[in-house]
Amino acid sequence: MQPVNLGVVGLGNVGSGTLDILAENADQIALKLGFPLRVAAVCSRHVSSKKIPAALGSPMQTTNWREVVDHPDIHIVVELIGGTTIAREVIEAAVARGKSVVTANKELLAQCGAELWDQAIASRINLAMEASVAGGIPIHAVLREGISGDRITTLYGILNGTCNYILTEIEQRGADFAQVLAEAQAAGYAEADPSADVDGLDARSKLAILSALAFGERIVPSDIYTEGIRRIAPIDFGYAHMLRHTIRLVCTARQTPEGLLLSVRPSLIPQSTILASVRGAYNAVWVRGKYGADTFYYGRGAGAHPTGVAVVSDLMRVAREIRSGSPERVSPFAHARLGEYCPIPITLNRAAYYLRFRVKDRPGIIAQLAAALAAENISIEAVLQLPDENAENLPFVITVERSSEASIRAALARMQKLDFFIEPPLAMPMETSL
C-alpha cells in the first residue's frame, strides 16, 4: 500500500532518535498501520554532517525548511527544531499548505498553542504534540482519549527531570544544590545556563500545556505561579523526613471553589504517596477525576528515544487519519469553555505550610515568630529542630495548620523587620491530599 510521506525538520537529539525508530521499527509500524511511513525529506542546518539511517533510503536532504514544507509529496511535517521563532514559521507554513504537523515544541505550544490549533482546525489538518510534555509518558493520549470522558479536578506533575534528579541527589547524598548542579552540568545532565530548569520555567511551559488539555481552557505560562529549587538545602530533606515527607518540584493545577489554582513550586509530599517514589530524571503525572478517581503515569521525561517514541506514535495516528479522512476537530486548548476553570491568584491557595528559618540563635526567637503567625490567625502545628546544629546559623522549622497563602505571606512580611535571620524564611506548601 502507498506510504504516507514525512518531512523531518530538525535533526538534533529528538530528530535523530525519531529517524532511528522509523528505520529500525519500520516493519512493525507498517503492520500496525496497514501501510508504511516513509521519510521523504530531512532538513537541518548541518544536514550534510548528519547520519541518516541506511534503511530510510535516500530522503531529500536540505538546509532550507521551506523545501520540506513545499514538497508536494510530503503529507506530514515534523517540527523538531525547538525555539519559538523559526519553529512557528515552519508550523504555520505547513498548516497553511494543508499539511498535518507533529511537534515536540513545548515552549511554542505553551505560548501560542491555542492560535496554532485554531489555524489547524481552519485548515482541517491535525496538530500532534505528544512529545511536547514528558517525552516518555503518553499523557496527551491519556487526556485526549483514554480518560476524555472524565471531568478532571486536579493534576499534579513532576515535569522537569533535571530538577527531580538534583532534588533526589540532595536527598540521597546530603550534597548542596550548587555542588549537585555543577556535577550535573559536568555530566551533561544540566545546561550551562540552568535557569530554564532550576527556576521552574521549563516545568511551567509543560504545566501550561497539560492543564489546557486537562481543563479545556486557554492556560498561558503567566497564569502559573512559579518558584524554582535553588533554595532547597539538605537540611530541608532532614526536616521533611522527620515529617514523613519528601520534597519535589510539584506542578499543580487544582480546581477549587474559587477557580483553578496553578503553580510550579517545591512542595512537601508524603513519603507514602506514589508521587514520592519518582526519583532521578523521571517524570510523572497524577490526575484526579470526578469519576475516575486517581490515576498516575510515570516514565522518562526526555531522551532521544523516549521522545522519539512519542513523535513516531503521533505520526502513526496522524497518518491513519490522513488515510481515513480528517475528523471534525475541536481545539484541545478551548474545548470546554464552561467558565468553571478560571485561573486564580496563588494567594488563594490553602494548605498546611512548612516554614524553614535560618537564624543566629538567641532567646525569644520562637516567641517573635509565633507572634507574627498569631497576628495572621495562623495556627502552629509543630516546631522542629534537628540536633547538633550551629547556633550561629541555626536552621529550624515551623509547620502550620491549613492556612491561606495570603496569610502566610502577610506573616512573612511581619517577620521582615526581625534582625536574627541569616537568610529570608523559606515557605513550602505541604500537599497532604495526595
Added chain:
Amino acid sequence: MQPVNLGVVGLGNVGSGTLDILAENADQIALKLGFPLRVAAVCSRHVSSKKIPAALGSPMQTTNWREVVDHPDIHIVVELIGGTTIAREVIEAAVARGKSVVTANKELLAQCGAELWDQAIASRINLAMEASVAGGIPIHAVLREGISGDRITTLYGILNGTCNYILTEIEQRGADFAQVLAEAQAAGYAEADPSADVDGLDARSKLAILSALAFGERIVPSDIYTEGIRRIAPIDFGYAHMLRHTIRLVCTARQTPEGLLLSVRPSLIPQSTILASVRGAYNAVWVRGKYGADTFYYGRGAGAHPTGVAVVSDLMRVAREIRSGSPERVSPFAHARLGEYCPIPITLNRAAYYLRFRVKDRPGIIAQLAAALAAENISIEAVLQLPDENAENLPFVITVERSSEASIRAALARMQKLDFFIEPPLAMPMETSL
C-alpha cells in the same frame, strides 16, 4: 449538531456508572466532541426497576437486547452484560448490522477477541474495549496510540484488585489469607466464590488481552501459566521484607531470546520498585519498550465510575470516528505477525527464586535440601530463618541464584520423598530486574 445515538445493553454496576457520567458530564462531552452523545435505548432484564438519570430524557427501555441492536437510530451498541454467551450474541449481531461496539467484557475478549475483531474489520466498524482491563487505567489508549511507535519487550501488571487488597492486608496486619478473604467477602470486596480472583483466572484474562495488544499476537488464556495467592502466608511477607522485597500477584509478559514468557503468579518484587507502592484495590501496568524505556500506569482496577469513564471515553472516540468516516483497521490482536512473539512454556523462565519450606525440625534438613538443589546445579544464595518459630512447624526460606524454572521444578521433585515437610514447598520467582 445531530447527536450520535447509543444503545446500552446491561445496567449493572458499570452500566449505571456509565449512565451517570453520560448524564452529569453531558455538557463537557458535547463541547469536547462538537456534538452530543444521546442515550437512545437501554436494555436490562430488570429494566423497569432501574433508575435512569432524568437528564437522559426518555430512552427506549426494553428487556430484549435485539430491540436495541435492531433499532435503526442507534449508532453504537454498548455491551455491559458480561459473560460469554449472550454477550457474544449481542456483539456479533451489532457488528453484523454495521454498528460499532463498546464493551467491558474481558472474559469474552480474552477468549475470542481475535474473531470479534476480524468481524469488526469486515464490517468496517469499531470495537472499543478500554473498560475490559484495569477499568480506571487507560492502558488501551496507551498501547494503541500513546506508545504505538515503540517495540515492547516486557509488560508487568497488577491486574486483580481483590488479590492486591488481600495481599496488602496480609502484609500490613499479619492476618491469614482465609481471615482476610472472609472479611473481604463480608464487606462485598470479594465474591462468594472467590476462585476467579484468588486463583488468578481474572488476571489471566486481562493479561491475555494486554499482551495481545502489546505484542500484536493472538494470546489466549491457556498460553499463560497461572498460579493464585491462596498459599501466601504472613510469614512470607516477613521473609520478603528481610530480603527488601514484597509480594504481589504479578502478571508478566516478557520477550526472551527463546520467545514470549507469560505468567500470572505471586512473585517477590523489590520494595524500591514503583510497582511495590501499589497497595489495596489498585491496578498497575508497567511497560518496558526497546525505545521508550520504562513507563508505568496506575489507577483503580474496577468500580462503577472508574470503569464508566473508560466506557464513556471509548464512546467519544468511536462517535468521533462515526462522524469522520471509519479508518482502515488492522486487528490489534494480530497486527504484527513477525513471528517474534511466540509463547513458550514457563519451564524456560529464568529467575532467582524464593523457596519457602515448612518442616518438623530435626538435624540434617538443610543438608538434604541443599543436596537436592545441588543435584540440579542450583546455587543457594541465602538461608533465612526468622527467630522464635515453632520447631514442630518451622517455616524457613532458601533463596537461590538465577536458575531455570525447569531445574527448580526438578529439584522440588527430588524433595518430594523427604518426610519432614508439613506442607509442600512454595516457590516464587524474584523479579529483580524491575
